[in-house]
Amino acid sequence: MTHAHDHLPHEHTPHEHTPHDDRAQAEILDLDAEVLAEHIASITAWLPLKSAPRQIVDLGCGTGAGTFALLDRFPDAHITAVDTSAGHLQLLREKACAQGVLDRVRTVQADLDAAGWPDLGTPDLVWASASMHHMAHPERALRSVRELLAPGGLFAVVELDGFPRFLPYDVPEHRPGLEERAHAATNSFHAEHVPHRGADWGPMLSAAGFTVEDERTITVRIEAARSEAVTRYARSSLQRLRGTAAPALGTEDLAALDELLDARSPHSILHRDDLTVRTERTVWAARRA
Known part of the structure; x- marks a missing residue:
């Protein structure tokens, strides 16, 4: 399993964090929640529930987007x-308090790769967004x-199709295709550390005793003009990508990426108005067979 500082922005791991990793990752998780709020809401509205759930478990909740x-x-x-992450759970509690819903939230710190889980009740709905692919088992x-x-409860697995894209292909002009090469530079790392990223969870759910009732893929495309947070999200996300890609990225590409990430540079990503969040989310809705 990879560590938090190597993770992509929408991913949160069930394993240990350091306080520094918690803070850095929490910032990206919060931006992810803000930018993709409409899409998350559309998924919750789509869920094929027989009745409104009264007890829900959010596995790998991060700072609470789901x-x-x-x-x-x-x-x-x-x-x-x-x-x-104790840090993420603390932030989640603070948000719940600010929104006046703390009485409806219970937080549990647990390693979901452990053989025995703590008592999580008997939920009508289990939600796992961008967390299942981190499981070692x-x-x-x-x-x-x-x-x-x-009995009759629903399990919703939400996964993203890898790391979101932000830049037009011809950016920067002297190194077109930079973002795609940066992604390619992370392939071997993710193959080793997060082998289930991008997996088809349907067969695995069936093998575990679930019946997949429905599956949906949502295409995400959000332009920076629609949300100021997109620019901050893009910069924070590409900073994380740089950390993973750097060992396998060419010198010229690395320099070009650093220029885009440098807030003081006239070519900084912060000055661009052509950024677009591009990714896909797939949701599997399953019941106990």
């Missing part, structure tokens, strides 16, 4: 938010979810 979307969607629900985790769910 937690708060689900609280908004299901006003009578209580949510158990699970993450390995996904088959065991899926079986644990199956045992957890109430």
Whole structure:
């Protein structure tokens, strides 16, 4: 498993964090939640539920993007938010307090790769967004979810199609295709550390005793003009990408990327008005077979 400082912006790991990693990753998770809020809400509205859930578990909750979307969607629900990071859970509690919903949230610090999970109740809905692919033993985790769910309960697995893209292909002019080469430079790292990223969870869910009731892929395309946060999200995300790509990225590409990330440079990404968040999310909705 990879460490938090190597992760992509939308990913949060069930493993340990350092306080510095927590803070840096929390910033990106919060930007991710802000920029993609409309898409997260559309997923919660799409879920093929038989009735409104009263007890929900958010696995790998991070700083609460899914937690708060689900609280908004299901006003009578209580949510158990699970993450390995004490820092992320503290931020989630502070947000819940500020929004006046702390009485509807319980936080649990746990390593979801552990053989035995803590008592998470008997939820009607289990939500796992960008967390399942971090599991070292996904088959065991899926079986644990199956045992957890109430009869007739739903398991929603949400995964992104890799790292989002932000730059036009011809940026920068002297190194066109830079962003794609930076992504390619991370392939071997992710193949080793996060082999289940981009996996088709349908067969794994079936093997674990679920029936996949529905599957949906959502195309995300958000222009910077629609959200000022897109620019900050792009810069923070590409800084994270640089950290993973640097060992395998050519010298000229690395210099060009650093220029884009340098807030003092006239060519900084902060001065661009042509940024677009481009990615896909796939959702699998499954019940106990």
